[in-house]
Amino acid sequence: MLKPQIAKELRAIVGDNWVMDTPEDSLAYSYDATPLYQSLPDGVVVPGTAEEAAAIVKICARENIKIVSRGSGTNLSAGTVPVEGGLVVVTTRMNRILEIDQDNLTATFQPGVITSHLHREVEKLGLFYPPDPGSMNVSTLGGNVAECAGGLRGLKYGVTKDYIIGMQIVLPNGEILRTGGKNAKDVAGYDLTKLMVGSEGTLGIITEAVAKLIPLPETKRTMLAMFRDLTGSARAVSRIIAERIIPATLEFLDNPTIRVVEDFAKIGLPVDMGAILMIEQDGPESMVERDIQRIAEICRKEGAVEVKVAESLEEGAKLMAARRFALSALARVRPTTILEDATVPRKHLAEMVEQVNRIADKYEVQICTFGHAGDGNLHPTCMTDERDQEELHRVEKAFEEIFHAAIKLGGTITGEHGVGAAKMDYLSLRVGETGIEVMKSLKRAIDPQNIMNPGKMFAKETRRRVVVNGGGHAHHHAHETHEHGNGSDHHEHTAG
Amino acid sequence: MLKPQIAKELRAIVGDNWVMDTPEDSLAYSYDATPLYQSLPDGVVVPGTAEEAAAIVKICARENIKIVSRGSGTNLSAGTVPVEGGLVVVTTRMNRILEIDQDNLTATFQPGVITSHLHREVEKLGLFYPPDPGSMNVSTLGGNVAECAGGLRGLKYGVTKDYIIGMQIVLPNGEILRTGGKNAKDVAGYDLTKLMVGSEGTLGIITEAVAKLIPLPETKRTMLAMFRDLTGSARAVSRIIAERIIPATLEFLDNPTIRVVEDFAKIGLPVDMGAILMIEQDGPESMVERDIQRIAEICRKEGAVEVKVAESLEEGAKLMAARRFALSALARVRPTTILEDATVPRKHLAEMVEQVNRIADKYEVQICTFGHAGDGNLHPTCMTDERDQEELHRVEKAFEEIFHAAIKLGGTITGEHGVGAAKMDYLSLRVGETGIEVMKSLKRAIDPQNIMNPGKMFAKETRRRVVVNGGGHAHHHAHETHEHGNGSDHHEHTAG
Numbered sequence: 001m002l003k004p005q006i007a008k009e010l011r012a013i014v015g016d017n018w019v020m021d022t023p024e025d026s027l028a029y030s031y032d033a034t035p036l037y038q039s040l041p042d043g044v045v046v047p048g049t050a051e052e053a054a055a056i057v058k059i060c061a062r063e064n065i066k067i068v069s070r071g072s073g074t075n076l077s078a079g080t081v082p083v084e085g086g087l088v089v090v091t092t093r094m095n096r097i098l099e100i101d102q103d104n105l106t107a108t109f110q111p112g113v114i115t116s117h118l119h120r121e122v123e124k125l126g127l128f129y130p131p132d133p134g135s136m137n138v139s140t141l142g143g144n145v146a147e148c149a150g151g152l153r154g155l156k157y158g159v160t161k162d163y164i165i166g167m168q169i170v171l172p173n174g175e176i177l178r179t180g181g182k183n184a185k186d187v188a189g190y191d192l193t194k195l196m197v198g199s200e201g202t203l204g205i206i207t208e209a210v211a212k213l214i215p216l217p218e219t220k221r222t223m224l225a226m227f228r229d230l231t232g233s234a235r236a237v238s239r240i241i242a243e244r245i246i247p248a249t250l251e252f253l254d255n256p257t258i259r260v261v262e263d264f265a266k267i268g269l270p271v272d273m274g275a276i277l278m279i280e281q282d283g284p285e286s287m288v289e290r291d292i293q294r295i296a297e298i299c300r301k302e303g304a305v306e307v308k309v310a311e312s313l314e315e316g317a318k319l320m321a322a323r324r325f326a327l328s329a330l331a332r333v334r335p336t337t338i339l340e341d342a343t344v345p346r347k348h349l350a351e352m353v354e355q356v357n358r359i360a361d362k363y364e365v366q367i368c369t370f371g372h373a374g375d376g377n378l379h380p381t382c383m384t385d386e387r388d389q390e391e392l393h394r395v396e397k398a399f400e401e402i403f404h405a406a407i408k409l410g411g412t413i414t415g416e417h418g419v420g421a422a423k424m425d426y427l428s429l430r431v432g433e434t435g436i437e438v439m440k441s442l443k444r445a446i447d448p449q450n451i452m453n454p455g456k457m458f459a460k461e462t463r464r465r466v467v468v469n470g471g472g473h474a475h476h477h478a479h480e481t482h483e484h485g486n487g488s489d490h491h492e493h494t495a496g
Numbered sequence: 497m498l499k500p501q502i503a504k505e506l507r508a509i510v511g512d513n514w515v516m517d518t519p520e521d522s523l524a525y526s527y528d529a530t531p532l533y534q535s536l537p538d539g540v541v542v543p544g545t546a547e548e549a550a551a552i553v554k555i556c557a558r559e560n561i562k563i564v565s566r567g568s569g570t571n572l573s574a575g576t577v578p579v580e581g582g583l584v585v586v587t588t589r590m591n592r593i594l595e596i597d598q599d600n601l602t603a604t605f606q607p608g609v610i611t612s613h614l615h616r617e618v619e620k621l622g623l624f625y626p627p628d629p630g631s632m633n634v635s636t637l638g639g640n641v642a643e644c645a646g647g648l649r650g651l652k653y654g655v656t657k658d659y660i661i662g663m664q665i666v667l668p669n670g671e672i673l674r675t676g677g678k679n680a681k682d683v684a685g686y687d688l689t690k691l692m693v694g695s696e697g698t699l700g701i702i703t704e705a706v707a708k709l710i711p712l713p714e715t716k717r718t719m720l721a722m723f724r725d726l727t728g729s730a731r732a733v734s735r736i737i738a739e740r741i742i743p744a745t746l747e748f749l750d751n752p753t754i755r756v757v758e759d760f761a762k763i764g765l766p767v768d769m770g771a772i773l774m775i776e777q778d779g780p781e782s783m784v785e786r787d788i789q790r791i792a793e794i795c796r797k798e799g800a801v802e803v804k805v806a807e808s809l810e811e812g813a814k815l816m817a818a819r820r821f822a823l824s825a826l827a828r829v830r831p832t833t834i835l836e837d838a839t840v841p842r843k844h845l846a847e848m849v850e851q852v853n854r855i856a857d858k859y860e861v862q863i864c865t866f867g868h869a870g871d872g873n874l875h876p877t878c879m880t881d882e883r884d885q886e887e888l889h890r891v892e893k894a895f896e897e898i899f900h901a902a903i904k905l906g907g908t909i910t911g912e913h914g915v916g917a918a919k920m921d922y923l924s925l926r927v928g929e930t931g932i933e934v935m936k937s938l939k940r941a942i943d944p945q946n947i948m949n950p951g952k953m954f955a956k957e958t959r960r961r962v963v964v965n966g967g968g969h970a971h972h973h974a975h976e977t978h979e980h981g982n983g984s985d986h987h988e989h990t991a992g
Contacts, residue, residue: 103734103843126740148683159681161690162658177930182841184871185655185911187644187694188919188926189953190935194657194690198683215740238599244622244711287780345678347599375680415681423684430684434673438942439686445941446934457685 002043002087006063010045010087013055018046018093029088032073032080033135034422035336036386041068041082046090050168050176050207053089057205058174060087066454067172069205071112071140074133075147076339077420079200083455089205091142097121098208104182105213106165111142111206115149118211128216130157133416134327142206148198150416152249152323155374156282157214159416161197166210169196172203172447182210195442200418201453203446217282220248221292222316223309225277225299226270230254232303233275234350237373239298240279241346245291250374251278251323254353257330257368257381261322264329269322273305277373278323280316326370327381333366334383340399342406343415346376355405356380363398365391377415403429424459498539498583502559506541506583509551514542514589525584528569528576529631530918531832532882537564537578542586546664546672546703549585553701554670556583562950563668565701567608567636570629571643572835573916575696579951585701587638593617594704600678601709602661607638607702611645614707624712626653629912630823638702644694646912648745648819651870652778653710655912657693662706665692668699668943678706691938696914697949699942713778716744717788718812719805721795722769726750728799729771730846733869735794736775737842741787746870747774747819750849753826753864753877757818760825765818769801773869774819776812822866823877829862830879836895838902839911842872851901852876859894861887873911899925920955 002010002021010019020026021043031038042065047053060067066086073080082088095112100122107122107129115136122129132151133139139149145167150159166180180186180193196203227233233252240247253261253276262269269276277299281291296307310316331337344352353369356378360367371379380402384395403413403426413419413426428436440458443450498506498517506515516522517539527534538561543549556563562582569576578584591608596618603618603625611632618625628647629635635645641663646655662676676682676689692699723729729748736743749757749772758765765772773795777787792803806812827833840848849865852874856863867875876898880891899909899922909915909922924932936954939946 101841101843102738104841105737106841148687150681150683154681161687171930171934175930177934178928179931181906181908183839183906183908183911184842185646185650185839185868185873186908186926187646187910187912187914188908189915189923189931190938191644191657191690191694192927192931192934194687195938198687215742241601242598246711284780284783284786286782290780343679343681345597345600345602346680347597372681377681410677410679412677412679412682412684414683415679416683418683419685427685430682431688432674434667434671435675435685435688438667438673438688441941442686442691442938445937 006059006065007043009059010056013052014045014047018048020044029070029090030082032070032075032078034076034078034081034420035338037078037081037421039081039083040085041088042085044088044090046093048093050170053170053205053207054174054176056087056089057170057172060451061173061449064449064451066451067205068453069146069201071143072135072138074135074139075143075418075420077414077418077422079147079418079420079453079456081421083421091205092140094207100125100127101182102127106182106210107213108208108210109141110208111140111145113141115139115141115144122213123216126216127213129163129211129213131160131163141209145197145206145209146199146201147418148416150372150377152251152372154372154377154416155250156246156248161194163211164193164197164209165212167193167196167206168208169204169206172449172452176207177204180210198418200420200456202443202457203452217248218284219288220280220282220313220316221288221310222278222280222319223292223296223307224319225279225296225304226273226306227275227277227304229274230353231350233277233373236277236299236302236304237349238347239302240295243294243298245294247279247291247295247374248282249278249280251371252276252373253322253326253370254368256366257326257370260333260368261325261329264332265322265325267322270306276322278320280320323370330368330381330383334385336384336386338382338384338395338399340380340402341371341377341415341417342380342402342411342413343377344406344409344411346374348409348411349373349376349378352378352406352409352411356402359398359401359405363394365395365398367398375415376411419457421456424457427457427459502555502561503539505555506539506552509548510541510543514544516540525566525586526578528566528571528574530572530574530577530916531834533574533577533917535577535579536581537584538581540584540586542589544589546666549666549701549703550670550672552583552585553666553668556947557669557945560945560947562947563701564949565642565697567639568631568634570631570635571639571914571916573910573914573918575643575914575916575949575952577917579917587701588636590703596621596623597678598623602678603707603709604704605637605707606704607636607641609637611635611637611640618709619712622712623709625659625707625709627656627659637705641693641702641705642695642697643914644912646868646873648747648868650868650873650912651746652742652744657690659707660689660693660705661708663689663692663702664704665700665702668945668948672703673700676706694914696916696952698939698953699948713744714780715784716776716778716809716812717784717806718774718776718815719788719792719803720815721773721775721792721800722766722802723771723773723800725770726849727846729773729869732773732795732798732800733845734843735798736791739790739794741790743775743787743791743870744778745774745776747867748772748869749818749822749866750864753822753866756829756864757821757825760828761818761821763818766802772818774816776816819866826864826877826879830881832880832882834878834880834891834895836876836898837867837873837911837913838876838898838907838909839873840902840905840907842870844905844907845869845872845874848874848902848905848907852898855894855897855901859890861891861894863894871911872907915953917952920953923953923955
C-alpha cells in the first residue's frame with residue numbers, strides 16, 4: 001500500500017479518480033498476459049498528460065518508489081509485472097492520435113492509442129503503419145514501442161523500431177526529454193529514440209511518439225501451401241527469398257499446430273500435413289499477381305501437395321484465420337499455455353523446428369510451433385498445467401534447451417516479446433557478459449536509482465530459475481478477464 | 497610524438513610497417529574532408545584485425561592516450577580530426593567483405609571496405625545495399641556506420657542505421673563486443689547496434705558490421721523537371737508525396753547552384769530556372785513507368801517549364817550528372833567551400849531555401865543550396881576564402897542563423913554529416929540541455945576515461961565559436977590530396 005501522504009500527493013496531481021490503492025485495484029495490475037507471473041503493486045496511478053507523469057515520477061524519485069509503466073499489459077515476457085512492488089503508471093488515458101501529417105508522412109500519438117486504431121486511421125488516408133503484433137486489437141502503441149513489437153509483416157516491412165523516429169519520454173528523474181522528430185534524416189548526437197524503443201520501460205515512461213508512415217499498398221493477395229514434410233516448406237521459403245521475392249507475410253504452422261487448430265476451428269485443414277505456409281504479398285496489382293504466381297510455382301516445385309490462392313480479400317482473410325486462430329486453439333488444450341519466441345536466421349528455420357520437436361520429446365512435454373517463417377521468428381508454444389510442478393520443471397528445462405539451440409544456430413532468445421522478467425536469465429546467452437555490462441552501464445547512467453521497471457531484463461547476480469509468483473491465481477484471474485471481458489479473445493490477441 | 501616505449505609496444509602488435517609517428521606521417525592524418533580544421537595526432541597505427549585493435553586500445557586505456565578511429569576521412573564535420581592529439585587508428589587494412597549470405601540477405605564486412613565496392617558485389621547477386629553517400633566511391637563502410645551516412649536514396653530506402661543489424665566493436669576498455677547478428681527480429685536487451693551507428697567514433701572502434709540487404713530493384717528511370725521558381729518545385733514535391741508516390745531519389749538544385757554547375761560543366765542547364773528537380777524511380781518496370789509518368793504530369797501541373805524523361809539508363813546517368821557535379825563545380829568558385837546539411841521536415845523545404853537566401857544576403861556571403869528535396873536534407877554550400885577572417889566571421893554568423901532557422905521549422909542541425917567538432921556548439925539547439933545530459937551520461941557510461949574521439953559532439957562548458965586550427969594549411973593540403981591523388985574528385989565524392 002502507498003503511504004497515505006504519497007497517495008494524497010498523487011491525487012493532487014491526477015485527481016481522486018485516477019489513483020487506486022485498494023488491494024482489489026492493485027490485483028488487476030499484478031499480472032500481464034504472461035502466465036506464471038504475478039506480483040502486487042503498492043498502488044496504481046493513471047496520468048492524463050506528460051506533465052502529470054513527470055510530476056508523479058519526481059515524487060517516486062524523491063521517495064525511491066519503483067515505477068512500472070504499462071498500457072494494456074499484453075506483453076508475454078512479464079515485462080509489466082511489478083515484481084518489486086511500487087507504483088504502476090498506466091498510460092491508457094493518454095490515448096489520442098495527435099496528428100497525421102500527410103506532407104511529412106508521420107503520425108504523432110500518445111502511448112495509450114490502441115495499435116489497430118492507428119492502423120485504421122492512417123489507412124483511411126491511404127497510409128500504412130506496418131507493425132502488426134498479434135495483440136494489435138488490444139495492445140497500446142506505448143507498449144509496442146517499449147517492447148519493440150514485431151508482427152506478421154516484419155519480413156518485408158520491419159518492426160516497431162524501424163518506424164519510430166521521435167519520442168517524448170519522462171526520464172527517471174522526472175525530466176521530460178524529446179528525441180528525434182519528423183525529420184527523415186537526423187544525426188544530431190546519439191540516437192536516443194532507437195535506444196528507447198525496446199527498452200521495456202526500464203529507461204523512462206513514453207508519453208508521446210512519432211512514427212514514420214509509408215503509402216498503403218494498393219492491394220494484397222493471400223495463398224496457402226500444404227507440405228507433407230517440414231523440410232519441403234523450409235526449402236520453399238529459401239527458394240522464394242532466393243528468387244528475390246519478399247512477401248509481406250510468410251507464416252507457418254507445424255503439424256502439431258495444424259492438428260490442434262483444425263480440432264478447434266474445423267476449417268478443413270489437412271491434419272496429415274507436415275507444415276502449412278501462409279503467404280501474403282502486397283503492392284501494385286500486377287506485381288502482386290506475378291509474385292503470387294511465382295510463389296505458388298516454387299511451392300509446387302518444392303513438394304507442396306496443395307496450393308490455394310485466395311480469389312478475394314475475404315477469402316484471403318479466411319485462409320489467414322488458421323494462423324490467427326493458432327494461439328486460441330492451443331490455449332484450449334491444457335490449463336497453461338506458454339508462448340515463446342526463440343528466433344533464428346531464416347535459413348535455419350527447419351533445423352530449429354526439428355530441434356524443438358526433439359527437445360519436446362526428450363522432456364515429454366507438448367510443444368506446437370508456428371510463427372513467422374520469413375523472418376525466422378518462431379513461437380514454440382507449450383501446453384502444460386502450472387499446478388503440476390514436476391511437469392513445469394520439465395517445461396522449463398525444455399525451454400532452456402530450446403534457447404540454447406537457437407543461440408547455437410546464430411539466433412536469439414527473443415525475436416519480438418522482449419526479455420522482461422521471463423527471459424532475463426537467458427540474456428547473457430545472447431549478448432554475452434560484455435553486452436550485459438554495457439547494457440547495465442547504460443541503465444545506471446539513465447536510471448541511477450533503478451526505479452524504472454526494476455527486476456527486469458538483467459538477472460540477479462546468481463542464476464535463477466523462472467519464478468512462479470502465485471501463478472495459479474494469476475492465470476485464473478487472466479482467464480476471468482478473458483471470459484468476462486470485452487468479448488475478444490485475450491489469448492488470440494497476444495499471439496505474435 | 498608517441499613515447500618510444502608506446503611506439504615499441506604498438507609495433508609489437510601490428511608490425512613495424514603499421515605504426516607511423518614521424519611528423520610527415522602525422523600530418524596526413526591531421527585533417528579530414530572538412531575545411532578549416534586541422535590538428536596533429538601523436539601517431540598513427542593501422543591494425544589488421546579486431547584483436548590487434550583491441551590490444552592497441554588496451555594500451556591507450558592504460559596510458560590514457562586519446563584515440564581517433566578513421567577510414568578514408570571523407571566526413572564533413574571534422575569528426576576524424578584529432579583535436580586533442582593522441583593516436584589515430586586507421587581501419588583501412590580491415591577491408592574484406594567477409595560474407596554475402598544469400599539465404600538470410602545479409603552482408604558481413606570489415607570497416608575498411610569502400611562503400612561502392614559493397615554496392616557492386618551485392619548487386620552482382622541481385623541484391624541491394626541502398627545507402628549511397630556522395631562519398632561512396634572513397635568512403636569506407638566503417639565511416640558510414642560511425643557517421644550514419646545518408647545519401648540520395650534516403651527518402652525511399654532510409655539511411656545507414658536502417659540497414660546495420662549487427663556489429664563487432666572494440667570498446668574503450670579494449671574488450672570486444674558483438675551486438676545483434678543476422679536475425680531479422682531480435683529484442684534481446686537494449687539495441688546497442690543502433691546506439692553505435694552514428695556515434696561518431698566516441699563509443700568504440702567498429703571492426704565488423706552486418707548489414708541487411710534487399711532485392712535489387714528490377715529497373716530504374718530518371719527524369720528532370722525545370723521550374724521557373726523554387727516554390728513551384730516545392731509544390732511538386734509535396735504533390736508527389738501526396739499522391740503516395742515515393743521516388744527512389746528526389747534531388748534539387750537551386751538557381752545559384754544551377755548557374756555554377758552550368759558554368760563548370762556546360763551540360764546545357766537552363767540558367768534562368770529557379771530550381772531543377774532530379775527524380776529517379778526504381779522497381780518493377782511497369783510500376784516505374786507508371787510512377788514516372790505520374791510524376792511528370794504532377795511537375796507540369798505545378799508549373800514545370802520543361803520535363804525531360806531519360807530514355808535509357810545511360811541518359812538517366814547523364815541527367816543525374818548535374819547533381820553529382822554540384823559540389824565539384826561549387827568548389828571551383830572560391831578557395832574554401834563549406835558544405836552544410838541543415839535539414840527540415842520535407843514540407844518546409846521551400847521556406848528553408850528562402851531563409852538560406854535571405855540570410856546569405858543579410859551577411860553578404862555566397863551560398864548555393866542543393867540537396868535531397870524528398871527528405872528535406874539540404875546542403876547550403878558557402879563559397880568563401882578562409883584567409884579572409886572578416887568574411888569567415890560573416891559566414892559563421894550566417895550558418896549559425898541557418899541552423900536556428902532549421903530548428904525553428906522543426907528541423908535539425910545535421911541530417912547526415914554528423915556533429916563532430918564542426919557542429920558541437922549547435923547540438924543543444926536540437927536536443928536541448930536534457931538531451932545533452934542524457935547523451936553525455938551514455939558517453940561516460942561506456943567511455944569513462946573519455947579516450948574515444950574526445951572533443952567531439954559535445955561542446956566544452958562555455959559556448960565557443962567554430963575553431964580554426966591552422967585551417968589554411970589543412971585546406972591547402974586537402975587540395976593537394978585532391979589534385980595529386982587517385983584522380984578522383986575528392987570534393988565531389990564528399991558531397992552528400
